[in-house]
Amino acid sequence: MSGAKPRVLRGIPASPGIHVGAAFMVDRRRLKIRRRTVPRGRLDEETARFRAALETSVRQLEAIRARSQQAGERQPVAVLEAHLLMLRDESLVQGTLDIIRRDAVNAEWALGATLAKVLRAFEDIQDEYFRERRADVEFVGERVMRNLLGQAADLRPPAGGHAVLVAHELSPADTAGLGRDAVGALVTAAGSRTAHTAIVARALELPAVVGVAGLLGAVGAGDRVIVDGYRGEIVVRPTRAMVREAEERAACLRSRALALVDEAAGPAETPMCLSANIELEEEVEAALRYGAEGVGLFRTEFLFMGRGAPNESQQHRLYERILKRLGDRPATIRTLDMGGDKNPELFRPAPELNPAMGLRSIRLSLRHPGLFLAQLRALLRASTAGTLRILFPLIACPSELERALEYLDQARAQLRARGQAMAGRIEVGMMVEVPSAVMLADSFARQVDFFSLGTNDLIQYALAVDRHNEQLAYLNEPLHPAVLRMLDQVVRAARQAGIRVALCGEMAGEPQNLPVLLGLGLDEISMTPASLPLARHVLRRLSPEATQALWRDLRMCTHPRETERLVKEFLAAHLPDLAC
Ligand code: PEP
Ligand code: MG
Secondary structure: OOOOOOEEEEOEEEEOOEEEEEEEEEOOOOOOOOOOEOOHHHHHHHHHHHHHHHHHHHHHHHHHHHHHHHOOOHHHHHHHHHHHHHOOOHHHHHHHHHHHHHHOEOHHHHHHHHHHHHHHOOOOOOOHHHHHHHHHHHHHHHHHHHHHHOOOOOOOOOOOOOOEEEEOOOOHHHHHHHOOOOOOEEEEOOOOOOOHHHHHHHHHOOOEEEOOOOHHHHOOOOOEEEEEOOOOEEEEOOOHHHHHHHHHHHHHHHHHHHHHHHHHOOOOOOOOEEEEEEOOOOHHHHHHHOOOOOEEEEEHHHHHOOOOOOOHHHHHHHHHHHHHHHOOOEEEEEOOOOEOOEOOHHHOOOOOOOHHHOOOHHHHHHHOHHHHHHHHHHHHHHHHHOEEEEEEOOOOOHHHHHHHHHHHHHHHHHHHHHOOOOOOOOEEEEEEOOHHHHHOHHHHOOOOOEEEEOHHHHHHHHHOOOOOOHHHHHHOOOOOHHHHHHHHHHHHHHHHHOOEEEEOOHHHHOHHHHHHHHHHOOOEEEEOHHHHHHHHHHHHOOOHHHHHHHHHHHOOOOOHHHHHHHHHHHHHHHOHHHHO
């Protein structure tokens, strides 16, 4: 392998950071199981062996759950609980015991047959949520199988914590069991932004890239791998020069991050408010540590990704905890933005040819008024605990906003009728992430308190570039003149109406875009917590006058190469050390 050429593979950036280490291959699936006939007189022994393996699995998962609980990791705990329930599932346990007795076979074979039957039920289901549930069954089954075979069920990466864990997929028990310091980075062939690995990696602050096509064919055990969780890129068997460059970039980013985190503790002093995008309650801590002035986007759909939707009181308590933890900093909480690539069982729509333009987001909430009202009531009830801002996603049509606002009024009336308290004044805003909302921004601006520009979707819809299609990544250009003009139109509409305008798409977290966003005149930008210190550092060094001049030039551009060139020249003149 050592003589093989370097290979660059692209995936989905799941958690920021750069790490170089040796590949620790985790093949959770390749188990060889042989059928063995068990003499009738020894079947009790065989069933006892199976029960013992189940009990060992329960104890292992309970130990991991306790560790996760201690570390305050709520999401893995919830998933581990679901896994523990599966270990008591009739179809798995009784199914296996029945086969052992009926066919007089070994427990491994019987378990394999039972799992195959359960997994067959998942076949042909394209839905991402169900794919992940299928994976849960596989992970639990494999743990029991390994315990039966006397193999280590938990991952034992090499000591030192530097290895790059490479797997087709990891279970939450795997990632939670690893803890914060066991490996240096994670890379998986499967997975998406909503996959557990991505969420847990962010919460553990481990660099991670998921959804890397061709990963297992390209990496061998012990191969050196560069993981770039910012770019969503890995380099397998890099040249010495590539490693040096990555290590320099990592060291540069690390030392800058350290200095910047200290700096973040100081007063904000930036012309735009800097907020955090979060998906889990646990991330509030990181947001505060990195100096967020508030939460600019809480993606509530992740609460619904596990088994069963949280009810009104569970949501109320969670939103309240977040608001309390933020003190006087505002929390912008977005109502469910489900669908598209985020499809829990609850909302499983009929298969759609084009889910990105399908029954998703606010459209789904309006289709499920019971659920929508429960979320709105939970938000309103939590509003007394801090400064809440409610945000409606994917508004494309005036009637959607009107109906969402009507439901909000209805939720208020229901709480009043129940005698429950809520804040007197709560800001209500909408995501501007569909070109129709840009074109009607002047009218929408009269009906809301703020706009939040969702450039991830806006770019996708404006440039007809699927945001998840790696082949089209080169067309996904935040600095495309058409995109910049759209942003301009929305900011002007907001100014005209005297409302605030924020931007919470990924482009806000990329330092080279900051002069553009400052020149544009946004009030707030919101990004992954770990990106905040550098953003603050960069913004403190930029003068509004210089960036406004840049913006005036950018507005005249008609070609993406022109905007890129202007931005590069600006960076070279004003922020020459931004190179790493
Ligand atoms: C966006 O579309 O830019 C956005 C912030 O929302 P999401 O990434 O959740 O679609
Ligand atoms: Mg969006």
